[in-house]
Amino acid sequence: MVGQEDPVQREIHQDWANREYNEVITSSIMTITDFLNLFDMSCRSRLATLNETLTALERRIEYIEAR
Amino acid sequence: MPLVTRNIEPRHLCRQTLPSVRSELECMTNITLANVIRQLGSLSKYAEDIFGELFTQANTFASRVSSLAERVDRLQVKVTQLDPKEEEVSLQGINTRKAFRSSTIQDQKLFDRNSLPVPVLETYNTCDTPPPLNNLTPYRDDGKEALKFYTDPSYFFDLWKEKMLQDTKDIMKEKRKHRKEKKENPNRGNVNPRKIKTRKEEWEKMKMGQEFVESKEKLGPSGYPPTLVYQNGSIGSIENVDASNYPPPPQSDSTSPPSPSFSEDSLPPPPAEFSYPADNGQPAAPPPLSDTTKPKSSLPPVSDARSDLLSAIRQGFQLRRVEEQREQEKRDVVGNDVATILSRRIAVEYSDSEDDSSEFDEDEWSD
Numbered sequence: 001m002v003g004q005e006d007p008v009q010r011e012i013h014q015d016w017a018n019r020e021y022n023e024v025i026t027s028s029i030m031t032i033t034d035f036l037n038l039f040d041m042s043c044r045s046r047l048a049t050l051n052e053t054l055t056a057l058e059r060r061i062e063y064i065e066a067r
Numbered sequence: 068m069p070l071v072t073r074n075i076e077p078r079h080l081c082r083q084t085l086p087s088v089r090s091e092l093e094c095m096t097n098i099t100l101a102n103v104i105r106q107l108g109s110l111s112k113y114a115e116d117i118f119g120e121l122f123t124q125a126n127t128f129a130s131r132v133s134s135l136a137e138r139v140d141r142l143q144v145k146v147t148q149l150d151p152k153e154e155e156v157s158l159q160g161i162n163t164r165k166a167f168r169s170s171t172i173q174d175q176k177l178f179d180r181n182s183l184p185v186p187v188l189e190t191y192n193t194c195d196t197p198p199p200l201n202n203l204t205p206y207r208d209d210g211k212e213a214l215k216f217y218t219d220p221s222y223f224f225d226l227w228k229e230k231m232l233q234d235t236k237d238i239m240k241e242k243r244k245h246r247k248e249k250k251e252n253p254n255r256g257n258v259n260p261r262k263i264k265t266r267k268e269e270w271e272k273m274k275m276g277q278e279f280v281e282s283k284e285k286l287g288p289s290g291y292p293p294t295l296v297y298q299n300g301s302i303g304s305i306e307n308v309d310a311s312n313y314p315p316p317p318q319s320d321s322t323s324p325p326s327p328s329f330s331e332d333s334l335p336p337p338p339a340e341f342s343y344p345a346d347n348g349q350p351a352a353p354p355p356l357s358d359t360t361k362p363k364s365s366l367p368p369v370s371d372a373r374s375d376l377l378s379a380i381r382q383g384f385q386l387r388r389v390e391e392q393r394e395q396e397k398r399d400v401v402g403n404d405v406a407t408i409l410s411r412r413i414a415v416e417y418s419d420s421e422d423d424s425s426e427f428d429e430d431e432w433s434d
Binding site: 011012014015018019022025026029032033036039040043044047050051054057058061064065 | 075090092093095096099100103106107110113114117121124125128131132135138139142
């Protein structure tokens with residue numbers, strides 16, 4: 001009986017180790033995706049504010065040019 | 068329903084039927100790792116997408132900034148040149164120079180199919196296409212596309228367009244009425260009751276539609292014919308016309324109009340009448356092209372006998388169909404390039420509704 005358990009136990013142990021490894025990988029993938037989304041959103045918001053300042057400046061310049 | 072922009076495939080790592088192998092657990096691990104690699108692949112693709120979009124946006128901003136910097140430099144040079152010189156600007160210069168017009172381009176077609184981000188477009192492309200109902204179009208009598216009865220993406224835009232057209236017409240009618248009434252009675256004290264009455268009559272007219280033609284004879288002074296010809300949003304020209312030519316009030320001879328007497332010399336030619344039934348019978352059809360050349364002060368003849376009026380109206384009905392087709396064609400040709408004109412129309416409309424003291428319009432047509 002002990003002989004039977006050992007290889008099975010070893011397999012199960014190995015399986016658990018593999019699963020932990022996969023889990024680490026998948027959780028790091030999720031951190032990457034979260035980071036990407038955050039980066040995307042923050043970049044877009046900053047670019048949008050830039051956009052607004054640009055349009056405001058453009059309008060002011062047009063006005064000054066007209067004068 | 069929230070739509071996911073980018074979906075990383077494959078979604079489930081381990082949900083698969085296992086091949087019958089001896090070491091199932093190892094098999095599972097290998098399958099899982101393989102799926103992880105696939106996921107990394109799709110992740111990198113989406114990452115490239117994201118950074119690409121951000122990059123293009125940043126590039127456009129960079130170009131705009133550089134052009135702005137150039138303009139600032141030029142302005143700086145100009146300003147330094149101006150300083151030592153005397154100020155040439157005199158009072159005449161201030162008055163004669165054109166007022167500052169800001170050329171603000173409105174953002175339109177923001178949510179068009181073209182502006183869909185690429186991944187969402189790919190998701191859209193995996194859907195089924197609508198059935199090819201347009202093969203039935205040649206068999207239709209009324210000239211519409213067959214697919215429009217199943218799914219019409221431009222439906223809301225067309226609806227809104229019609230609404231805007233109607234609004235501009237109504238506003239212009241009201242303006243004309245107000246101006247006319249003001250000119251009729253320079254000494255009137257009570258403006259309000261008259262205004263309310265005309266509004267009610269307008270609504271009644273809109274309800275009645277074709278009955279309007281008969282009721283016009285009975286209504287008398289209130290049967291006010293919108294024969295002022297106009298093209299898209301040309302309210303300015305109408306104002307000029309009204310200032311220059313006071314149009315005689317249109318009326319039938321039965322009732323005694325409170326309006327002042329008109330001169331018979333100012334009888335407009337009959338074609339002016341034709342636009343009148345066209346306008347009231349079908350609010351969506353603008354007056355015909357031929358009338359654009361006519362002076363805008365033309366109103367239907369007031370002193371005509373009823374028989375003449377009726378015969379003219381009958382001829383008007385016949386002419387109306389042809390003109391209608393012409394207008395439809397003309398509008399189709401102009402088509403949806405008019406989107407910008409429409410957005411301008413909003414601006415005109417809202418400026419008009421501000422000028423107009425009638426909150427009635429705003430309450431009715433604003434959300």
